[in-house]
Structures are given as C-alpha cells and as structure tokens.
Amino acid sequence: MTDPTTSQSLEGRTIVMSGGSRGIGLAILLAAARQGANAVILAKTDEPDPRLPGTVHTAVDEIVEAGGKAVAVVGDVRVEEDVERAAATAVETFGGIDIVINNASALNTKGTADVTPKRFDLMQSINSRGTFLLTRACLPHLKNSTDAQIVTLSPPINLDPKWLGEFPPYMLSKYGMSLLTLGWAAEFAGDGIRANCLWPQTTIATAAVVNLLGGEEAASKARSVEIMGDAAVALLTDPARPTGQTLIDEDALAAVGITDLSPYGGGDDPALDFFVEKR
Template identity: 75%
Template sequence: MTDSLKDRTIVMSGGSRGIGLAILVAAAKEGANAVLLAKTDQPDPRLPGTVHTAVAEIEEAGGRAVAVVGDVREEADCARAVATAVETFGGIDIVVNNASALNLTGTLDLAPKRYDLMQQINSKGTWQLTRAALPHLFASDDAQVVTLSPPVNLAPHWLGRFPAYALSKMGMTILTLGFAAEFAEKGVRANCLWPQTTIATAAVVNLLGGAEAASRSRTPEIMGDAAVALFTDPQRPTGQILLDVEVLARAGTTDLSAYGGTDDPELDFFVDSL
C-alpha cells in the first residue's frame, strides 16, 4: 500500500468537466494516470469541454490520460474502458463512479423514460463499471472504489422532493457500501464522497438557480482535493459515506476560504447542516 498517487491508475465514468475533471486534475498533479469513459466526443454549446479537452487538461497538470468515448450504461463500453486502462497503464487501482443524471421532477411529472435514464446512469452505471474493473482491482495493492453519492438521508423533506432522483443517488451509495462489505477480503476498499455544499458546476448554473446559486457554491477544486486526500488517507477507510469537508479536515485542511461559497453557502442535496 502507498500514500502516493504516482503511477496509480484511475478509471472514471464521466469526467469531461465539473467535479469529475477537478478530481482527475488534482490526482494528475500527484502523478496519477486516468482513463475517462464519457460521451462528450464533440462540443456542446450548453456545456464546457469534451472528453478530449479534459485529457489535455489532465496531461497539462502532470498526469497521463486516455479518453474512451462511450456510455456507462453500455456493458461493452465499460469493458472497453477497463481494457484501455489495462493495456495502456498495466492495471487499475481506483474506480471513480462520477457520471450521474440529474432530474428533480416529482413523480406525477416525471416521464418513465427519464426515470429509466437516471436509474441506468446512476445506479446501474456504478454497478456496471465497478463490476467490469473488479478483476483488475483485485490485483492492485491498494484497490479503491469511490462513488460520488450522498448520505442515506431518509428525511421526508428529501424523499418527498424528488423520489426518483433520490432512489438513483442513494442506490449508488447502497451499492458502494455493498462493495466494501462484499470485497473486503479481496482488499478492495469502497467509500462514498459527497460535497457538503453545492458546487459551482454547469448543472448548478443551468438547473439549480443560475449565477446566484453558483455564487453560494464552492468551487469543484474542493472535491478534487478531498478525493486526493481520500485516495491517500493513511487510515485506509472503507465502507464510509464522507463529506468533502470531513475528508479535508482529517487531512489537516480546515480553512475552506480558497474554495469560495461566501459565508452562507448553499447546502447540497441530502445534507442538513454545515
């Protein structure tokens, strides 16, 4: 086991922008390799970046990266991402389940196809990519699965707000806790990482309140730094649901002013207090 990310290989779903990219850039600064499985082959006028611009940014930060254009919902694409990591970098040390669909529509207004999309990307995608990587994780001396999913908060004010989305995100959490228990004897650690506050991503700007919401959000770099702290945590946690601020505090970082969010940041979904 090692506290360094140098030459460790991360396979991530998504990662073209936002939190996923921030994690890979932070890991690249520590010498990590990355394979990104994402659909963004061509620019989208509504969203910044593609999987190819992400690779360039990761490499500029000091890492090595490969783009795999594909869909985490497709078994063959997950297998191709895993094979690319093994062929290019010799193995897999960390799987990050980052890709996620967001739809905050209530039950009566949510179309069944939108329900299916969230379950397939969020819960099934987490299960499918992890499953494809497991044989290679077993060969790593410090195998990890990190899923960007929330606390299992069953408070009615969360469950009643958007049940389908809550199911898909908490499904990611339950799967990850299950991986931790199921594969503990194989040496695979699995944890969930979630931001305490909203993060200033395109999703926040486009879906959750625009510039005002972004001004009360922390920058994606807080999740990047928290992920690196979790990857290299000498305590080797597993089976935990962790907020970014908890991981950073354990690593000795308590001054969060560099990440913005003002003095009154907006709490993220499923988080009830600072």
C-alpha cells in the same frame, strides 16, 4: 488550491472514471494528476456542446498538462461493451486498475408525477446501473491492485422525510449508488478493496448548478469544484485507509488537516447540497 499532503501517494496509480469531461469529475482527475496519477475517462463528449465547456479530449489535455497521463474512451456508461472497453484500455495502456471513480450521473429534481418513465429509466440506468457496470468491469483488475479503491460520488443515506419526499426518482438513483458502494466495501473486504462514497456539503459551481438550479446567483453561493478534487485526493491517500463510509468533502479534508475552506468560495453561508443538513 491547497494540495492535500499525506503519507500515501497517487504516483503511477491508474484511475478509471465515468464522466469527467468537466466539473467535479475533471477537478478530481486534475488533483490526482498533480500527484502523477493515470486516468482513463469514459465519457460521451466526443464533440463540443455549445451549452457546456469541454470534451473528453480536452479533459485529457488538461490532465497531461497537470502532470498526469490520460486516455479518452468515447462511450456510454449505460452500454456494457463501452464499459468493458474502458477497463480493457486501462489495462492495456497502464497495466492495471487501482481506482474506480463512479462520477457519471443524471440529475432531475422533479416530483414523481412529473418524471416520465423514460426519464426515470435514464436516471436509474446512468446512476445506479452505470455505477454497477463500471465497477463490475474493473473488479478483476482491482483485485490485482496493491491498494484498490472504489469511490462513488453519492450522498449519505438520509432517511429524513424531507429528502425521501423531495424528489423520489432522483433520490432512489443516488441512494442506489451509495448502497451499492457500501455493499462492495463489505463484499470485497477480503480482497483488499476499499469502497467509499464522497459527497459535497454545499452546492458546487458546476454547469448543472448554473443551468438547472438557479443560474449565476446559485453559483455565487456554491463552492468551486476544486474542493471536491482536493477532498477526493485526501480520501484516496488517507493513511487511515477508510472503507465503507459515506464521507462529506469537509470531513475528508479535515482528516488530512485542511479546515480553512474559504479559498473554495461560496461566501460566508454557502448553500447546502441535497441530502445533507446544516452543521
């Protein structure tokens, strides 16, 4: 894949990410590792799952092989003590925290009547609350960074009734992530902390797409995870230093001159992701 080239660099910068054992999160960390970034990965995947590839430990191995440094923290983004331990590990190992990436997320596309209260609570606690917990734990250290950033993998706030009514429980949890991030851009502007959301224009060929959203046929119309990895690095290193935005991967790449998206697959008419409209 094309490595985004900008005037900024991730060399020696430290990222704390929730999730990241596989999929989009790992693609982002690998793209950052190629620029020499450090990573602390907070994830529950201590042991292999026969249904899904990779653990937090294999993710660390891949990041190191790609040129970065990484540490695994086995824990749950819903547990305050685990989140605090991830932040402390970053400071102890790498001397600080420059970037928080809120990646962990639970997906459930059922309607209101079919989502149990337990499942509703799970989505809110991982998505919105987990985003809050991780960012809050890292906040004192972000304030000491020379270029602190928060990136949340959440969508633009699309108030079209189609998206408001499609699956309200999931919508609430993802919009909560976006609203928190936009709020932090305003709240911490004076501290030099930038905060943005990043979301794919199309579906991405992850295990979730294959297992939950249509199998191999759906995956054939999805772009590869590398597009989100490259888009995240483009955003993190963009010399324009954006903040307070909900960005689509295509736009983040276009900002650094990458407009040919054919290497990322998905065919001539890739499937749109949730909450976005055809361009």
